[in-house]
Amino acid sequence: MTEIKFGTSGWRGIIAEDFTFANARLVCQGIADYLAGEQLTSRGVVIGYDTRFLSENFAAAAAEVLAGNGITSFLGVRDIPTPVVTFAILQGQRDGGITITASHNPGPYNGLKFSPHWGGPAPTTVTNAIEEKIRALTPDQIRRLPFDKARSSYLVNDIDPCEDYLQDLATKIDVGLLNRSGMKVVVDPLYGTAVGYLDRFLQEAGLQVEVLHNWRDPYFGGGRPEPAGEFLVELGEKVRAYNAHLGLAVDADADRFGIVDSRGQHYEANLILSLLLDYLAETRGWKQGVTRSVATTHLIDRVAAYHGMKVYETKVGFKYLGEYIIKDLVTMVGEESDGFSMRGHLPEKDGILACILVAEMVARTKKDLPQLREELFAKVGPVYSQRINLSLSPDAKEKLLARLPQPPGSLAGQKVVQHITLDGHKYILADGSWLCLRPSGTEPVIRLYLEAHTPEGLEKLRQAGEDFVKGN
Secondary structure: OOOOOOEOOEEEEEEOOOEOHHHHHHHHHHHHHHHHHOOOOOOOEEEEEOOOOOHHHHHHHHHHHHHHOOOOEEEEOOOOOHHHHHHHHHHHOOOEEEEEOOOOOOOOEEEEEEEEOOOOOOOHHHHHHHHHHHHOOOHHHOOOOOHHHHHHOOOEEEEOOHHHHHHHHHOOOOHHHHHHHOOEEEEEOOOOOOOOOHHHHHHHOOOEEEEOOOOOOOOHHHOOOOOOHHHOHHHHHHHHHHOOOEEEEEOOOOOOEEEEOOOOOEEOHHHHHHHHHHHHHHHOOOOOOEEEEOOOOOHHHHHHHHOOOOEEEEOOOHHHHHHHHHOOOOOEEEEOOOEEEEOOOOOOOOHHHHHHHHHHHHHHHOOOHHHHHHHHHHHHOOOEEEEEEEEOOHHHHHHHHHHOOOOOOEEOOEEEEEEEOOOOEEEEEOOOOEEEEEEOOOOOEEEEEEEEOOHHHHHHHHHHHHHHHHOO
16 A cells, blocks of 8 residues: 555545545544544534545545544535535534545546635645554554444435535625626536536526536546646637637636636636736725735736735645635635635635636626736736646656756846745746746656746746756
């Protein structure tokens, strides 16, 4: 058995290889022991799951272990988006939540995510404590109560938070504006949990909605349930065919968003987040600040400066961003990997909200995304971003890691003026462009994030970054 380790958002593995019922039960026993140690066992735990192979069975297994430890669970009657699990935790004032999901990973994967009572992703201190509990366990120490007995003892209870979540969402969106807009959108839930959430909200708000891939397919059409451009080609085609205003997509557990304009062009999260920040500042009057991860665009910083807002920079991972929502310090939080939440909402990324807010923005401004982008660039200056993964041999990766603490004097003809080591290595150049390198913890891959003020500058920086990684 490989060691069970929690990543930036839970523990994941290949079904039947790493992610087995035996391992899932060990993790749930570790969570139960953690909750008992924190005296958090009286208010129950929400259990959600996505549309992957056997997800509902793994969720039932989690409920059995919690019941065996005397902890009541509130189990979804159907698959539930990750942000809706968070909503249910907060609404019911529960002691935490367990979600069976591998998010945007391909079909062979599944995973388990623990959310503490405040709803956001578990911080490293919590997951380290759970891992320590797991390492101390043997299989015969797992306490289980058979599912039927647990249900008859009311230690397992059904829950369907859909209605309450959608009603809450309607208080944060201008539904009347959407109703009057006459907009047509195409929604792609990518075979995942957002079916009956994102499409239903928009239909009930009065939009014309076409829906793709709104049935369960654990193979996710042979791709990844990730709302990235390469997986949204069909969405773009349907947007053009239906003459729609927007294409809106989320990943399998609906915490990530993907946006396609009326021409079928996919928009990276960095640009959408910047547009939403400007929109929220202009229409809601919220200017408390903004939090972004270290690898996320500085276009956000330009928008924040325009509105006199403070910028907070964090490590990569929404567990570092959510606390700013809890403390009501910011207008919104965002990360380049399609993560968004806003003031008064959840300390968890919510792709459903992000999609609907983009629809509201287009409806209110009566402008397509290309025009909104150009107007934003005219207001704060243009910024172009890119992220690429570079595969390296283990030996080459080790040599690079040894070099990274000593930044080069210059890159792409620009002097390196700042070196940020908050998460990975980020080199700020004299003209404000930057490059960030973050090694994968599990693969011989380096994630290279780039940003410049012109497409030509971005390409020059990309070449320089790749040469630097390769030691040229």
